Amino acid sequence: MAYIDTRCFGSRTFVAAILAFALFVGSAVGQANAQAIETTAKHAYLVDFETGAVLLDKASDERMYPASMTKMMTVYLLMQRLKDGRLSLDDTLSVSEKAWRKGGSKMWVEVGKQVRVEDLIRGIVVQSGNDATIVVAEGLAGTEEAFAREMTNTARNLGMTGTQFRNASGWPDPEHYTTARDLAVLAIAIVRDFPEMYHYFAETEFAYNGIKQQNRNPLLYKDIGADGLKTGHTEDSGYGLVGSAVRDDRRLVVVLNGMSSTSERSQESEKLLNWGFREWNSYALFKAGETVMDAKVWLGSEGTVPLVVEQDVSLTMRRRARNDLKVSVKYDEPIAAPIAAGDQVASLVVTAPGVDTLEIPLKAGADIEQLGPVGRLTAAFNFLVWGESE
Template structure:
């Protein structure tokens, strides 16, 4: 028999837990002039805003985040070091658009090239790194796409290291948000480059183009982009009061619009939503009846910390319930998934996570099973 048991919880404003619960936190809405906009909670994975988030779009220089990610992996694996020097080819030197202004034939430290990519958005620096790691920019782009697919960036394809316009070079806003999160999680020791506000090379000082770094909203990354086809875009991350959001916008009409709209959407996300810690890993949520077991009940526990993101206005309407087939037949090994915890709120998509048996429950012996069956026939309960 399917059983649903509602739980009544007193919720505090605890810090966000580590388990991503990938579900929309619908309820609050906001309009935006961006062609594409995607706002997600870093810790829970809850999508706060999704406008054309799965639509292919030109990433322009925001695709340089993937270039940097590939370099970060090479650094962490020991294949490359920050002090290694790479040679500037004529192709890199001649490349147009935004530049670090490296000179053909020079050897440049990897760390300087990284700052040239991240802070100055240098197309030339991207090509130097690509050629140094893969032999050619084209080969590096193939590696970028393959790695992106492995990471779950299924809506992305790269044909160059710079974001230079090409019909076959595209991403989605969702993929950029996922990539931003992977940079922060997988390479925290390198993330600081994204918050540096300026870098000087060849006596040319250039400022970081990320407008949110200069506004008081807790921003510390990541990357802008602009082409005629794509408009003005930004992938950004900001943290306030222990909570982090990731925002992707694209298709905005101007530098000013990119700055103002990004700040407005990020501020809205922090203001309208909050994270609510429900259970810690190993917490017992409920007890479930057992059929023909050495114990009458088995504790139902959560395997990981559980935090949900929802509109602040819907907090009082949140319902938490446990669903399982009752009674649960023994034997039951500890760790077996035997129930689900469901969290719902008005206008939101319910979040469901599995509940596990908190301990082993052995099956009764033959005589015990006979006694339990007789009891069930007489009393109608296990």
């Protein structure tokens, strides 16, 4: 077992801060992935749900048309109102003539009728009904235009900086666009914010008005742990998909767009998810507040102070690189008293082949008072005579 050298740079394998290392991996993965795996999708993004580590990035920040993947945001706003109590699943919304006349994929709502909110969720998620999205938009915001503005504002609040919505369905509009990275942000937000309602995205069929339709998400019909989210297609966007799957309590989110057929969409999304689960793994290492090591203290009421991490410690990395990752603790030894709990007194240094060095703050886990005059004299004498700091 490797170890942490308290003098300066020892090592203990597989340690990193969950948020900082996720960003670190994300910045480094782009270079590695160029030779790692290819995809025919014009835009592709594969990310670990827990750590945020980016496993694959192909033109993820380039503007693209989301088509029906837009409907994830329509459902997000609907679920938001359900969660905060402004709506219930049994509430109903009215069908306008605009909604009834809308072309493309349909839920087959009838003009002048009332539709239950829960049916509308399924009509959007499973049947991809353009008509259902307008019913929701008009019911929640008065007009589809007003709802689209709310969609865009919500996107900004979620960190979707490259997105602008002009409608609730993804109907072609040159000013209606997003990015693969932004759609991944939205997918993660849906899973995170609405765990009690996320199950709708895994449903494979729904019948409304006597018409049964199948979910277009091909991942749901494969034995790969998939449970969502949404497909999309227009002539301008090509075939796209936002998918998610869970294996061994680990969730990956994939976004693909710009493919030429439904079969290509099915094959590429399955291929990338299988690759992500096979070639990468996440390692949970420390809990928030856990001690990494005890550091020596100079002229303190205690001889050592615990060095702790402030947040859960986890990382996602290539399985084959696991044995090459090195971690050490860096600090000026011994740490001079007085020390206040919460002071940053050390750093965790993470190094791995082909990536930049990362430093993670370590905080003092206890208050350490300074010795009085006699104690300091005694400690100084012992150090001079015996070479000990206590």
